Amino acid sequence: MASKVLVVDDSAFMRNLLKQLLEGEHEVVGEAENGVEAVELYRELEPDVVTMDVVMPIRNGIEATSEIKSLDSNASVIMCTSVGQEEKMREAVEAGADGYITKPFQKPNVLQAIADVIQAEA
């Protein structure tokens, strides 16, 4: 079942990669480059799922996730980051993240993460 996805990452390459990966499976409705844009676009587009990079300029993904979750407790946010330290995962949990994908990822991981999060929502 196709979901509306908001892709958040400061890397144009990574946003592009995710778009390619999700093509045919889900609809990427928007892209944000930092935490501030992420929250703005969330409000505007009301996506089903957000993939959220952590390390970004202006506002990081952990903070953006907290804010989105406080806006909408039903929001589904999946962290997508190169950092795999336990403490960082703990921070993500505290911020309300529903999933955590480490980079580099393979297509099945991303699709599975989205599927799991949608199902949990349902």
Next chain:
Amino acid sequence: MNLDVRSLRTFSRLAHSGAEKAAGSLTTLAGIDTYVNVTKVELGTKTDVEQEFAERDLVSVHIGFSGGLDGRTVLAFSPESAERLVDALMPGMDGAETGTELATSSLKEVANIMLGGFIDGWADYLDTTIDITTPTYVDDDSDGPLENLESDGFEHESDNEHILVFRNQLEAADDAIEFDLYMVPSPDSIETIVDASGQHGALPVQSFAAFSDMIADGADQASADITAMTGIDTTVEVSRMSFVPIEGVPMSLTDSVRRGVVLEFFGTPSGYIAILFDEPSADNIASSLLPGMEGDEAMRQSAIQEIGNIVTSGFLDGWANTLGTTIDISPPKHVHDIGSAIVDPLATELAQSQEYAFLIDSTIRTDDDEFTCDIYALPNEEELRKALEQLSPAV
């Protein structure tokens, strides 16, 4: 700051496993097999590091880290390797040519992923959290690559202060893509790592620094000697000491054919030294010494042996003087073979009694690239340590 061989070994292992993880990440990301060739723990000055970047015309991505450790990591490529990597990441894609935002962005993301994984390993080892910054892309159009190194905890370090640099040499796609992954922890962070690995008979870093200076002096002397012999101006391009797993020593050289000499040296310390030229350089330097006699192979060999002899003396005499010891050298043995295979037996002899090696390498070059001379010195680890202990009281 005190350093000892045991902590150097720990650093080396940790850096190596981090680099392997980074290599695995790139393999997954770009679908091209990536290997770690060698991991080195280098001791040099800030100036040395900056100079190397400047000389080699590199494209690099920098990511700072802070928290349990502070410092900077850098992924550095030649422009050619960078282009090939971008191509592997986005094959035939429009709008991804060199210099475009997408191309730059892909390199930044590669760095983010590789270096993120690398740092995770250190955080894990120290049982702490380390944050990373967003990546900064630097090419030769931008300001000096190590500008603002101060902001990573290096505020108090002058340009001549010695720093430890972890340098991993990686390659991908059958040598078509080569790059280095550097980690430069702040001096305080080095202390943190040393403490975590347990100090044991540590030497003050000043001893290593004094030795490092001695090496630089030796290289300068060797350069002056070559200039005197050939009449061609030469300069020392780089001169550094690194701590490397013994099997990493031959892996620091490629498969290309080299010509030169190998010598054994005896005293405190004892060890082996290889003075190597690529083939065009060997021809050029022999020609400069034997104008009109280029055709005579036996004479060329003899000339190269003599250069080797003089360069070795220039290089090692300073060591003996500073350490107050005697170092004798064996007659030079002419070599002409695959570079890594030449150094392999030297490392293997030492491998019988040591797992790691102090590798001193120096490159002497003429201004117009007429020839390049690489010097690889491998002192016996135990004896070098004793020699460094002798240097300590003087500091």
Next chain:
Amino acid sequence: MQVYTTDTTSTHSARIKVGIADYAFGTDGNTLTTSGLGSCIGVALYDAEAGVSGLAHAMLPEADPDGDPAKFADTGIEALLAEMRDEGADTSRIVAKLAGGSAMFDFESSNGGKSIGERNVEAARKTLEKHGIDIVAEDVGGSHGRSLELDGKTGDLRVRSAKTGDQTL
């Protein structure tokens, strides 16, 4: 919060590089390569029926108990054999080819005993014999360096030398 990680250990591709004090195997007709063989010994193993090939590059003859197994001819060969067996290779079918073990320099410190190169060759022979593996070809000794390429499809071992030219074993 569910965590999704990818196992990033290298998958085998067409060409697999074996470093120094290292070994690797291939099961897809991969080409295994190694270089910088001076006094080091290169041991190529091939089970044609199972389609499993392996290449080891060892520095020293006999293992140190605390050392890395891959660094020594005896433990390196045994470790490689174990991995190849896991992939379906059988020692009764495996054939071996040796290359390397040169004595490039006559070091004063070796006191006229056997060179490390020679000792590496001996240790490799001894270990292979212990496992009942025949050495069907070799290019060992001499005083020159070598680079190797083992073709996993045919079992051919290409030996490159700057001094004596290339040959296929």
